[in-house]
Amino acid sequence: MRHSHKQCDLTSDINDSWKPAVLDRGPFNMPRQNSNLTLPVPPGFSLQAAVCSYGYFILAPNRWDPGTRTFTRPLQGRRGRSVQVTISQPRYDRRRLKLTCDKRLDAPERAAIKAQVRRMLRVDEDFTGWFKMHPIARRKKFGRLFCSPTLFEDIVKTITGCNVTWSNTVRMNQLLCDKVGRGAFPTPAQLAAIAPAKLKASCKVGYRAERIIRLARDVQAGRLDLAWFEKPLLPADEAYQALLKIYGLGPFAAANICQLLGHYDRIAIDTETYRHFCTTFGVKRPKDPSKLHPRIEKHYTQYAPYQFLAYWFELWCGYETANGKPAPQWLPHEAGDFTATKLQ
């Protein structure tokens, strides 16, 4: 569990600076200003392994550039303004990430941007136990599953991933950013202000519109406190049961959000899990695949409390094999063709 683990002390804040940018002089040929930040990371940390480890890195507004091995996306700055951040890991100093922001930031804003990056890349989580248990995963630096800068975005992304093909999930997230978030991922306030019918029509989210907007309005009105789910030491089961009470989240979605919160002792079982389990372990797929749940759960008990990481490692390696190259080299259009419906 993320919050029960020993947290790494990576709070030092050195070398942050702002300087006149030469990247963009703007329409009036006036120099703009940006901020360059540094973020300390633990030994052995790999940016590309942390980013290219879970499908959400492909979803808008996230952008991984395989050529430059940099990650870019807008994050929330002060008073909700959008700050475009590019993250790289310099070869000369693997212990720090370089964050290039397109705006000049003050101290609180720098801290906010860093906190979002730390969440996305799970910089503060301690994976010692997992790496000890799984040497192959340790060699591949696999464990930090990519997630979103906010739990709200993680939940919406999970909803858009349910009951739909992956290519459709990609489209929904792109439209949410383009039509609602002005290029960034929509905030609860932005989504709360839209009528479900309008969201359905503009972002092609179908019946999910009501679920997404009800979530946004509950968060916006303070009826749902998402910070509660990120409390240190919150038991995984308590988080799971509370997630199930959110309208639109069932067992799969709640279990998936649990792993995004750093609780790995529960597997989010969907049709992809059935496919993987049956093909990998030579199990005949029953007419009612939900009968496989106890077998799947029992099989991964050997990896407790990291069941989901062990399962996802197998699945992710399978995707890389199917795609003929490691995830950091995938292009966005290449990542949508190897889920359950395509691989069976």
Added chain:
DNA sequence: GGTAGACCTGGACGC
């Protein structure tokens, strides 16, 4: 508690 149907979209397929 268990089950069936509806929800929505894009893609595959048959004509």
Added chain:
DNA sequence: GCGTCCAGGTCTACC
């Protein structure tokens, strides 16, 4: 080009 069917997870009504 058009119509039909299917996949996907959750909710709700019904038994």
